[in-house]
Amino acid sequence: MNDTRIRSVGHRAKVMSAEDAALLIAPNTTVGLSGFTASGYPTAVPLALAARIEAEHLAGRPFKLRIWTGASTGPELDGALAKADGIEFRLPYNSDPTCRDKINRGQMEYFDMHLSQVAPAAWQGILGPLDTAIIQVTGICEDGSLIPASSVGNNKTWLDRAGQVILEINRWQNPELLGMHDIYYGAALPPNRVPIPLIHPGDRLGEPCFRCDPDRIVAIAGHLLEFLEHEVRKGRLPPSLLPLQSGVGNTANAVLAGLIDAPFDNLTAYTEVIQDGMMALMDSGKLRLASSTALSLSPDLSESVNRRMGEYRDRIILRSQEISNHPEIIRRLGVIAMNGMIEADIYGNVNSTHIMGSRIQNGIGGSGDFARNAYISIFMSASTAKAEAISTIVPCASHVDHINQDVQVIVTEQGLADLRGLLPKQRAKVVIETCAHPVYRPMLADYHQRALAGSYGLQTPMLLNEALSWHARYVATGSMAVSG
């Protein structure tokens, strides 16, 4: 152990192995873990916990946990615990394929929440008690305060609420990270809520470290594994690497990187994750500063950003996700929201979560926090999926996460539809003509024409017997297209 990371003498006495820390977690309890995207999440304790669960199961003893995080995490956490069949309940967002499969088979419970509402709901008590917090930090100060890692998420709330706290030290992350975070302790439940005094994206409201009562810490597990090595070892990335998945996704990432050559300067960001595209924009000098709850970078970029962390500390601010996603701030700042989607219907209702209406993909994540309160709310997707077997523009969304009032711009590779100020029938015309793939455009136009003639009402024309027929046809035949 390198003591420069653990400056509190009291904490040094509590260092233990990941395996011993895992023994502190009882079956049928609730565990709150750090992590917001594959960033700042513990790995050693969850892997040891997964091994313990597998051993218990082999011995015929049931062992399941309720898992709370910030958002998605990585394979050593969600993936390992799900493969060990150790998760009975998961919130508030998931992108792990093993979890997704179990959820859609009905073998794991999944509570898909607006990200900004998780911490208040935990304080309100409607989620039940939190038994254990497992939080990745990059160091412990002499006074016991905790230096956060590369994401903040719900960590402040888990630390405040948990019955016991297990810390993992990430020794790979550069100590220069200290000072990048802004941990706001001013949130409260009503009637004691006050204005969150954030007026500019760069305002700092709080403290650089988490407060944590040392008496509540029962274990500290060191963690030195390099991010790149983890990813490669799990077979999730080839040795040459690929970008990490995130709620925001590759399309948004590419859009951000594209801003480098655009005639804009002095940009700022107020977002939930900082991805590669945003870092490229920052390195180009175009992006002046960025506020988020997590750095969610590709392994390659993580390495280089970590080396130069001191250069970024004044330009990046990491906040709790109830602040990064807070409607008050998003509305005040007038954020331009750019989110991916699964499908949009011709009226601009967007499905972000459920494939064919029932099969969950990831979750609503922060998209509902941002889309409704944004100054301009943009949704993006390719116009087709599965080799054109699926049209992402459909007559009727099979599940609605973002109602038409919250969707102002839709973009596909076919074009951009600016729906601001347009009425339902106008929206349909523009969406079909601008965003739909040529293979599906005539089918959509035909549906809409017939709906205009045969709908029960004409404000938002709809053919009830056909509205979901494209999805039913896909499930039955493997394609939304009518075979000719």
Place this chain on the structure above:
Amino acid sequence: MNDTRIRSVGHRAKVMSAEDAALLIAPNTTVGLSGFTASGYPTAVPLALAARIEAEHLAGRPFKLRIWTGASTGPELDGALAKADGIEFRLPYNSDPTCRDKINRGQMEYFDMHLSQVAPAAWQGILGPLDTAIIQVTGICEDGSLIPASSVGNNKTWLDRAGQVILEINRWQNPELLGMHDIYYGAALPPNRVPIPLIHPGDRLGEPCFRCDPDRIVAIAGHLLEFLEHEVRKGRLPPSLLPLQSGVGNTANAVLAGLIDAPFDNLTAYTEVIQDGMMALMDSGKLRLASSTALSLSPDLSESVNRRMGEYRDRIILRSQEISNHPEIIRRLGVIAMNGMIEADIYGNVNSTHIMGSRIQNGIGGSGDFARNAYISIFMSASTAKAEAISTIVPCASHVDHINQDVQVIVTEQGLADLRGLLPKQRAKVVIETCAHPVYRPMLADYHQRALAGSYGLQTPMLLNEALSWHARYVATGSMAVSG
């Protein structure tokens, strides 16, 4: 004219008849009118305008207007202009039956917006220019400032933005109304937005009157018609009167009145309209104060409240609707939102606007502002409509205004379903067992059981070929029930 209502000498010189004022409005222009529910809306000028439009049409000259208001208004405004076929476009909310019919026949354009977003959108410019404002006031001060009537709505924004302003003096409303309003001039577009400094429902941030540059006022039309007389004369109410329709509706009204006998004291309200039930609660001493953008009272109660306006001035605050419905404030205060609905599906997705998915009823109004940001979001309806031909609990909402994440409690006469913390499948079970009518409960349970077995994914089970079949059956046969 009674000069105590018009204390500004400059304004007295501009008094004219409603007919002359109506001549100032050109065809094919946009008119912003006061009014939020049947409260504080002009009547004399709209009636004169409707007569002028009818005369123009008889003479073969086209005459249509784009109409903006706060929310719904009354028959002398929406009803009269619609009957004269003088409205080509309407925002942001409608409950007038003539307008509704024209909208659903495709003869009138209707832009159904979140109420809190109307004023910002007008400032942003995406709604186009505003040519004329017609605003009901109760008086004009010596300095030209305007004493508001019984609703505020978007009046501040219309007065600030319009090319010309026509004022109607409501001489029936008690002058003691002065001091009840709180007109906040601190709103701005980003990047200049600052926190709205409202921490308690009773805080006052602004001024009691509207500012209005006297040079922009081109007409003042007096208005002395008594509210009750108007209603009776139009044949809309019998002489014995009925309660007025409002977006919040009779169910919510009854719930509020029911709180009189509940063991709660010192209640407050932060809402968009104050209806009879809330006034009864205030008169009982249980409701300490109420903040809203409009007093929307039954004619009977209007009369008595108007007489005692001075007693209410310290307990009622009327604000602009972008403040009364602001997500920042609603989230901060932790409002308990109680809204009506058309239907809810078994997962708790709520349709507030479109009957059978396509036929608009009123509009989303403020429900989206409140439901997503509420501390507890409650939706209410009888479990059936049309003599049990329609179940308000359905397998799949035919239109979604409030996604399941924004719906925490559903109440019908059958029972109350507390959905907080429940997963989709749990929600379905509770909604079916608690809220559905006995006639439809077995059908819903049967659908859900078969969906659990036959759905593409199991997170939110759905049978694509059946999901909207209840609505299709109603349209085809007049009942959602299967004839047996």
